[in-house]
Amino acid sequence: MRLATLLLAAQPLLAGIASAATPPAPLVADQHVVAGDLDIGYADLGPKTGEVVILLHGWPYDINSYAEVAPKLAAQGYRVIVPHLRGYGSTRFLSPDTPRNGEPAALASDVIALMDALHIQRATLAGFDWGARSADIVAALWPQRVKALVSVSGYLISSQDAGRKPLPPSAELQWWYQYYFATDRGRDGYAQYTHDFARQIWQLASPQWKFDDATFARSAAALDNPDQVAITIHNYRWRLGLAQGEPKYAALEQRLAQLPAITVPTITLEGDANGAPHPQPEAYAAKFTGKYEHRTLQGGIGHNPPQEAPAAFAQAVIDATRL
Incomplete structure (x- = not known):
């Protein structure tokens, strides 16, 4: 039975927005595990015997999007794993010969490899941007691994075929950086101005979020990973069909192209001031066929809700585990 859509009031939510005056302690990815093609750096908070929550960040952000959310969940008894994605922070490829592949199936497979390496059979997944896409894919393809x-x-979830289809001009305009990255100029420009580019994306995606220089610099350091440019460029070129994926992920991508339903209990979130391209909630509600709830976060919340509204995001995770 579906739960009714919940529209959160602005006043309680604003109390949960991170304050620049009292920045949270940074998350440190001081744990490492060999998982699939990667040596994954991750933060590990809370009791080791606790119910597992895995928090997945997006581009161009890092694990510090969860600097407030992770401790809140750990204090409630959850074991909270926050990994750096491939191409970010302390995560590294094991071999220089492995393709620097940013296709969605590869990123989602990294989550399964991480769970296997840490002997985690089942976890609650939460994410935004690239992290939400990976969480969606894992929930769709490996529902037995997702509580x-x-x-x-x-x-x-999408496909290369869908990515090739033209959109109305206003929608295409929102994807300006995707087309920039499709060019050699865009690749070179992102390599030269990675931090400046990331700051502009933060500002466009969350136009009402008044983050300070220290908050940005803490996350931007993760973009100094030697594979960041290659992973980012490949991700966006793959979406347009301008770059090939790896054969080992082809079967997964074929399944994803069918746009499979997600059957696990789910809460979807949207900020009321999200400046990044995003679908409307009514467009995707039918894709969630299990227990389901949608929450619109009021109060000028943009593309990065865990950092802009950490109390609301943490509560959504707790509530999802209880659906």
């Missing part, structure tokens, strides 16, 4: 899901902007 519950929290996904910002809802259902983000």
Whole structure:
């Protein structure tokens, strides 16, 4: 039975927005595990015997999007794993010969590899941007591994065929950086101005979020990973069909192209001031066929709800585990 859509009031939510005056302690990815093609750096908070929550960040952000959310969940008894994605922070490829592949199936497979390496049979997944897409894919393809899901902007599974289809001009305009990255100039420009580019994306995606220089610099350091440019460029070129994926992920991508339903208990979130391209909640609600709830976060919340509204995001994770 579906739960009714919940529209959160602005006043309680504003109390949960991170304050620049009292910045949270940074998350430190001081744990490492060999998982699949990667040596994954991750933060590990809370009791080791606790119910597992895995928090997945997006581009161009890092694990510090969860600097307030992770301790809140750990204090409630959850074991909270916050990994750096491939191409970010302390995560590294094991071999220089492995393709620097940013296709969605590869990123989602990293989550399964991480769970296997840490002997985690089942976890609640939560994410935004790239992290939400990976969480959606894992929930769709490996539902037995997912207890519950929290996904910002809802259902983000797509395919290369869908990515090739033209959009109306206003929608195409929002994807300006995707087309920039399709060019050599864009690749070189992103390599030269990575931090400046990331700051502009933060500002466009969350126009009402008044983050300070220290908050940005703490996350931007993760973009100094030697594979950041290659992973980012490949991700966006793959979406347009301008770059090939790896054969080992082809079967997964074929399944994803069918836009499979997500059956696990899910809460989807959307900020009321999300400046990044995103679908409307009514467009994807039917893709969630299990217990489901949507929450619109009021109060000028943009593309990065865990950092802009950490109390609301943490509560969504807790509530999802109880659906």
